[in-house]
Amino acid sequence: MMVRFLHTADWQLGMTRHFLDAEAQARFSQARIDAVETIGRLAVEQKCTFVLVCGDVFETNHVERRVIVRALEAMGKTPEVTFFLLPGNHDPVNASSVFTSTTFTERCPDNVRVLAEPGTVDVTTDGAANVRLLPAPWTSKRPIEDLVGKVIAETPADDAMTIVVGHGSVDVLDPDT
Numbered sequence: 001m002m003v004r005f006l007h008t009a010d011w012q013l014g015m016t017r018h019f020l021d022a023e024a025q026a027r028f029s030q031a032r033i034d035a036v037e038t039i040g041r042l043a044v045e046q047k048c049t050f051v052l053v054c055g056d057v058f059e060t061n062h063v064e065r066r067v068i069v070r071a072l073e074a075m076g077k078t079p080e081v082t083f084f085l086l087p088g089n090h091d092p093v094n095a096s097s098v099f100t101s102t103t104f105t106e107r108c109p110d111n112v113r114v115l116a117e118p119g120t121v122d123v124t125t126d127g128a129a130n131v132r133l134l135p136a137p138w139t140s141k142r143p144i145e146d147l148v149g150k151v152i153a154e155t156p157a158d159d160a161m162t163i164v165v166g167h168g169s170v171d172v173l174d175p176d177t
Helices: 022-045 065-076 102-107 147-153
Strands: 005-008 050-054 082-086 112-114 121-125 128-135 162-165
Touching: 005 022, 022 050, 022 065, 050 162, 065 102, 065 112, 082 128, 128 147, 147 162
Parallel strands: 005 050, 050 082, 082 112, 128 162
Antiparallel strands: 121 128
Protein backbone atom coordinates (compact mmCIF):
# COMPACT_ATOMS: atom_id res chain seq x y z
CA MET A 1 0.00 0.00 0.00
CA MET A 2 1.32 3.42 -0.92
CA VAL A 3 0.04 6.64 0.55
CA ARG A 4 1.19 10.04 -0.61
CA PHE A 5 1.11 13.02 1.67
CA LEU A 6 2.87 16.35 1.88
CA HIS A 7 4.55 17.30 5.17
CA THR A 8 5.13 20.89 6.19
CA ALA A 9 5.29 23.00 9.35
CA ASP A 10 5.95 26.43 10.78
CA TRP A 11 3.84 28.56 8.48
CA GLN A 12 3.53 31.12 11.29
CA LEU A 13 0.83 33.01 9.42
CA GLY A 14 0.30 36.48 10.85
CA MET A 15 3.98 36.95 11.67
CA THR A 16 5.06 40.56 11.59
CA ARG A 17 8.53 41.80 10.87
CA HIS A 18 8.99 45.07 12.70
CA PHE A 19 11.83 46.12 10.40
CA LEU A 20 9.50 46.03 7.36
CA ASP A 21 7.47 49.05 6.34
CA ALA A 22 3.73 48.60 5.75
CA GLU A 23 4.06 47.84 2.03
CA ALA A 24 6.84 45.29 2.54
CA GLN A 25 4.93 43.65 5.42
CA ALA A 26 1.87 43.31 3.17
CA ARG A 27 3.99 41.57 0.51
CA PHE A 28 5.58 39.34 3.17
CA SER A 29 2.14 38.32 4.47
CA GLN A 30 0.78 37.72 0.97
CA ALA A 31 3.77 35.54 0.10
CA ARG A 32 2.91 33.26 3.03
CA ILE A 33 -0.71 32.91 1.87
CA ASP A 34 0.53 32.27 -1.67
CA ALA A 35 2.76 29.51 -0.28
CA VAL A 36 -0.28 27.84 1.34
CA GLU A 37 -2.08 27.88 -2.01
CA THR A 38 1.03 26.46 -3.70
CA ILE A 39 1.21 23.66 -1.12
CA GLY A 40 -2.39 22.75 -1.95
CA ARG A 41 -1.74 22.79 -5.70
CA LEU A 42 1.43 20.74 -5.30
CA ALA A 43 -0.44 18.18 -3.20
CA VAL A 44 -3.05 17.84 -5.96
CA GLU A 45 -0.41 17.62 -8.71
CA GLN A 46 1.49 14.93 -6.79
CA LYS A 47 -1.74 13.05 -6.04
CA CYS A 48 -1.37 13.42 -2.28
CA THR A 49 -4.25 12.29 -0.12
CA PHE A 50 -3.52 14.86 2.56
CA VAL A 51 -1.23 17.60 3.81
CA LEU A 52 0.22 17.51 7.33
CA VAL A 53 1.00 20.89 8.86
CA CYS A 54 3.00 19.88 11.91
CA GLY A 55 2.75 22.88 14.20
CA ASP A 56 2.74 26.65 14.18
CA VAL A 57 0.17 27.22 11.48
CA PHE A 58 -0.29 30.67 13.02
CA GLU A 59 2.30 32.93 14.62
CA THR A 60 0.13 33.30 17.71
CA ASN A 61 -3.36 32.53 18.96
CA HIS A 62 -4.11 36.24 18.67
CA VAL A 63 -3.68 36.82 14.94
CA GLU A 64 -5.92 39.24 13.11
CA ARG A 65 -9.24 37.89 11.87
CA ARG A 66 -8.29 38.50 8.23
CA VAL A 67 -5.21 36.25 8.63
CA ILE A 68 -7.45 33.38 9.72
CA VAL A 69 -9.93 34.01 6.91
CA ARG A 70 -7.24 34.22 4.22
CA ALA A 71 -5.53 31.06 5.48
CA LEU A 72 -8.77 29.07 5.45
CA GLU A 73 -9.67 30.41 2.01
CA ALA A 74 -6.24 29.37 0.70
CA MET A 75 -6.61 25.82 2.02
CA GLY A 76 -10.19 25.67 0.77
CA LYS A 77 -9.03 26.23 -2.82
CA THR A 78 -8.00 22.57 -3.05
CA PRO A 79 -11.01 20.72 -1.59
CA GLU A 80 -9.77 17.37 -2.92
CA VAL A 81 -6.90 17.41 -0.39
CA THR A 82 -7.39 17.34 3.38
CA PHE A 83 -5.20 19.66 5.44
CA PHE A 84 -4.46 18.29 8.92
CA LEU A 85 -3.33 21.11 11.22
CA LEU A 86 -1.38 20.33 14.39
CA PRO A 87 -1.28 23.05 17.05
CA GLY A 88 2.30 23.93 18.00
CA ASN A 89 4.05 26.13 20.52
CA HIS A 90 3.03 29.34 18.74
CA ASP A 91 -0.66 28.35 18.44
CA PRO A 92 -1.37 25.80 21.20
CA VAL A 93 -4.83 24.45 21.94
CA ASN A 94 -5.82 26.33 25.08
CA ALA A 95 -8.59 28.65 26.26
CA SER A 96 -7.63 31.31 23.70
CA SER A 97 -6.86 28.97 20.81
CA VAL A 98 -7.14 30.36 17.30
CA PHE A 99 -8.50 26.95 16.28
CA THR A 100 -11.58 27.33 18.49
CA SER A 101 -12.19 30.99 17.65
CA THR A 102 -15.52 31.90 16.10
CA THR A 103 -13.78 33.10 12.95
CA PHE A 104 -11.96 29.80 12.51
CA THR A 105 -14.89 27.52 13.31
CA GLU A 106 -17.38 29.44 11.16
CA ARG A 107 -15.05 29.75 8.15
CA CYS A 108 -13.28 26.39 8.28
CA PRO A 109 -13.74 24.50 4.99
CA ASP A 110 -14.60 20.80 4.99
CA ASN A 111 -11.08 19.83 3.89
CA VAL A 112 -9.40 21.32 6.98
CA ARG A 113 -9.13 19.31 10.20
CA VAL A 114 -7.44 20.40 13.39
CA LEU A 115 -5.58 17.68 15.28
CA ALA A 116 -6.50 19.19 18.64
CA GLU A 117 -6.53 15.98 20.69
CA PRO A 118 -3.82 13.38 21.18
CA GLY A 119 -4.87 9.93 20.07
CA THR A 120 -5.66 8.16 16.85
CA VAL A 121 -7.09 9.65 13.65
CA ASP A 122 -7.91 7.23 10.84
CA VAL A 123 -7.42 8.59 7.34
CA THR A 124 -9.51 7.04 4.61
CA THR A 125 -7.98 6.63 1.18
CA ASP A 126 -9.84 4.96 -1.65
CA GLY A 127 -12.72 4.15 0.68
CA ALA A 128 -10.70 2.32 3.34
CA ALA A 129 -9.15 3.54 6.57
CA ASN A 130 -5.59 2.50 5.87
CA VAL A 131 -3.50 5.21 7.49
CA ARG A 132 -3.48 6.19 11.12
CA LEU A 133 -2.29 9.58 12.32
CA LEU A 134 -1.03 9.84 15.86
CA PRO A 135 -1.12 13.56 16.72
CA ALA A 136 0.65 15.11 19.69
CA PRO A 137 -0.77 18.67 19.81
CA TRP A 138 0.64 21.36 22.06
CA THR A 139 -1.73 22.61 24.77
CA SER A 140 0.65 25.21 26.16
CA LYS A 141 3.71 27.13 25.02
CA ARG A 142 5.95 25.09 27.33
CA PRO A 143 4.79 21.50 27.85
CA ILE A 144 6.24 19.72 30.84
CA GLU A 145 6.33 16.29 29.21
CA ASP A 146 7.37 14.64 25.96
CA LEU A 147 4.14 14.98 23.98
CA VAL A 148 5.20 12.65 21.18
CA GLY A 149 6.62 10.05 23.55
CA LYS A 150 3.43 10.07 25.58
CA VAL A 151 1.09 9.57 22.61
CA ILE A 152 3.27 6.74 21.30
CA ALA A 153 3.39 5.04 24.71
CA GLU A 154 -0.39 5.27 25.07
CA THR A 155 -1.14 3.75 21.66
CA PRO A 156 -1.12 -0.04 21.31
CA ALA A 157 1.20 -1.30 18.59
CA ASP A 158 -0.39 -3.08 15.64
CA ASP A 159 0.11 -3.48 11.91
CA ALA A 160 -1.57 -0.21 10.92
CA MET A 161 0.49 2.26 8.93
CA THR A 162 1.01 4.98 11.52
CA ILE A 163 2.32 8.50 11.05
CA VAL A 164 3.28 10.27 14.25
CA VAL A 165 2.41 13.96 13.97
CA GLY A 166 4.53 16.10 16.28
CA HIS A 167 6.18 19.49 16.55
CA GLY A 168 9.38 20.65 18.18
CA SER A 169 12.97 19.63 18.43
CA VAL A 170 14.50 16.22 18.99
CA ASP A 171 16.92 15.96 21.90
CA VAL A 172 17.98 12.34 21.46
CA LEU A 173 17.49 9.79 18.71
CA ASP A 174 17.15 6.37 20.28
CA PRO A 175 16.25 3.54 17.87
CA ASP A 176 14.94 1.47 20.79
CA THR A 177 12.20 3.92 21.76
